[in-house]
Amino acid sequence: MAKPRDSHVAVLAFPFGNHPAAIFTVTRRLASAAPTTVFSFFNTPQSNSSLFSSGYTDLPANIRVHHVADGVPEGHVFSKGPGPEEAIDLFLLAAPENLRREISAAEKEIGTNVNCILTDAFIWFAADIAAETNANWVAFWAGGPNSLAAHLYTDRIRETIGVKEVNARMEETLGFITGMEKIRVKDTPEGVVCGDLDSVFANMLHQMGLALPRASTVFINFFEELDPTLTDHLKSEFKRFLNIGPHALTSSKPQTEEKIVQDPHGCLAWMEKQAPASVAYIGFGTVVMLPPGEIVAIAEGLESRKVPFVWSMKEKSSVHLPKGFLERTREQGMVVPWAPQVELLKHEATGVFVTHGGWNSVLESVSGGVPMICRPFFGDHGINGRAMEVVWEIGVMVVDGVFTKDGFEKCLDRVLAQDDGKKMKRKAEKLKELAHEAVSVKGSSFENFKALLEAVV
Template identity: 30%
Template sequence: MEMRKQRTGSASHVLVLPLPIQGHINPMLQFSKRLASKGLKVTLLTPTSTGNSMPQGNVFSINIEHIFDGYKEGERAATADEYIERFMGAVPLSLTELIEKYSATQTPVKFIIYDSILPWVLDLAKSLGIEGGPFFTQTCAVTALYYHKLQGGALKTAMEEKSLVSLPSLPQLELNDLPSLVHGPGSYPGVYGLIFSQFSNIDEASWLLWNTFNELEDEIVDWMASKWPVKPIGPTIPSMFLDKRLEDDKEYGISLFNPNSETCMKWLDSKEPGSVVYVSFGSLAALTDDQMAELAWGLKRSNAHFLWVVRESEKQKVPANFAEETAEMGLIVTWSPQLEVLAHKSVGCFMTHCGWNSTLEALSLGVPMVAMPQWTDQPTNAKFVADVWQVGVRIKVGENGMVTREEIERCITEVMMDGERRDEIRTNSEKWKKLAIMAMDEGGSSDKNIEEFVAKLESKQQLQ
């Protein structure tokens, strides 16, 4: 087990600022734990609006502080765009005050790690004499596609001609493999602006930290590293599910949702190994009523046991009487302890929207996937799941944009039932699981990058 390293003198102090949504908090929190285990002082910033759902003080060997995001505890924005606008208005001042507060102590801030879609943080940090670097919560492949979108060129031509997309270091892609925002902002102008702002000052950052690992995206990492100081430091999931070097690191530890943990685990314990389809579309994706019905009846047609996460806000979309009709087969919950579920021997596959955290968790735990992407980076992640890493199948969408119950049944059967295809997928899933563990273990590619980051910070600290 890796113990927290003891170093002489005061430790370098790092601030970590994620965008306050679950899929961005989790990986940046996990990276914070790794840095703390290497001897750094780490402060993770969480917004005032989340209030008591976020702990404060010293937790998991890191310091957690609230930062004013424009909302008091319990206040909620009506839309994502409204939240983004208030957040951008409030956080720069709050962040400046916090940095100035620490500058008057024995542990002034030496470096700030910020969510890559908040690039203005780097400008603010530099104005205060502090270095900084973005943390990317998406793959290198997706970031490369956003970059090519801004550059125009081959990607623009392919989209105009509706042809295959051929770009350096990437597999050949069809238009439906591209991140949804490459096609335009749609009804999310605020999100679109954030995504493409990532490149506004990228050349000025001293480190680009990535929640991926070299082996998973080797060609793309090499291509990006020829342009920027790219350092993959993932997978950022709790250590006890990977290398087991941080013995108290069994869960993310901060959740905006309340999981039905005991119910889920007891139910899974009662099922045969590899017999359950786990279904979850993350914290944001919302299906239409019709699509929810097709998913429900597709699960029933598969004849497999299923554990289905349906958030409270989505429950009314489940067909009437469905839970009663499938009580022998399935369990529907509003939230789950996803890592524990994926690690459970009863789970045979994960039907997922292919959000990057969920995808990386399944890869790291060796769980085959049925990919049903919704938006942003998910179509690209699904392409890699099915065709590059070959750890699952991707659901085909009908001409009307709907996924049918028959298609859902077909994909679950392909991944779950005995046959050559299932065996190939399971073999590949086990391979990537081993490589993910190796990357984070002592001397692994990601561990080396984290060690290098810490060593550079500490050498600068000693010079001052």
């Protein structure tokens, strides 16, 4: 018979983008802190293969990895190629029954019923699965608090702004939501009040916003001190709301363990030769493809301003660089197919991060004390960039949302050379200090993680 403290947690990943890696980071940390609890990790075979081929070789013994069918019928031909929307739709249609079946199988295999269902917040129907099995539903929002609030208050935003009037009200701010006073209508993610409100993604996020208050706990990769007003407001909306980040600081191995940094292209050795706060690190994540004209604009801006740079760029995109750029800038910088982003953002030579504004990237930059130049593409990029620019005041958004040579040069000058940029750097350094304090013993994120552990096990 199992000891009373033994428990069984079902972890349900959303198998697209960086979501599986984000929730697995949390699962691994929880499993290490609760060695007598079994964590059954459910994800699609393809996503698991991608996740575990990238270095997760030393799994804690109490994490069991399970496959869940992706919902794509045998022989199915994607109408627009294997685009994410159709794949997401098929997964969501099949997931409730598939997950129920796989959870039941895992319970039989382990001999212990699931007491907690820990999910990516996108898996909103877990509210019903948890209710059926008398389990706690604990939901992880992989983004920041502003995007979470936008989805939580979708109906209120639609009613207040008016879906039909939205184009005339894009510059208005969301002053009717506490903590969102500086966020504009046009900053909200597609599907809240702009774009296709009936898309698969918009419907999923709307349902999620309605379901999340049912969760026993909602937690995010954030730290309270970065936005205390919005944090306090979200605490009033959920049964329990916990900030346990930044993950960039909490997921590192203890200093007593030697951490081998993957740096196949020698970025960090090159950084050692650069002046403090002088280098532009440019990286747009794993999903975003920068248009060819904007690749040229960045390259020309870097070259004309002679700013040292590390540019992480997929090899298939490097064909769009201006002719002779790599040869002319061989001493000035480096273009690599992959870079150790977290380590680069911690490096004292990094002066600015040129980013798409994805949540992990933004928080990694905050953790490193590095100001940003943000060019949003989709999803939460715009709302993250807006918070970065006008709430935290640690960077700038690209003018009109696209890179031009002149616009990029002005951004570089402002952040790296002007008094305004020095203020951004000071504020970024202060937030870095607060982030480190939050994850230290007795810090807010440290204490919140202990509360999460209690909620889960």
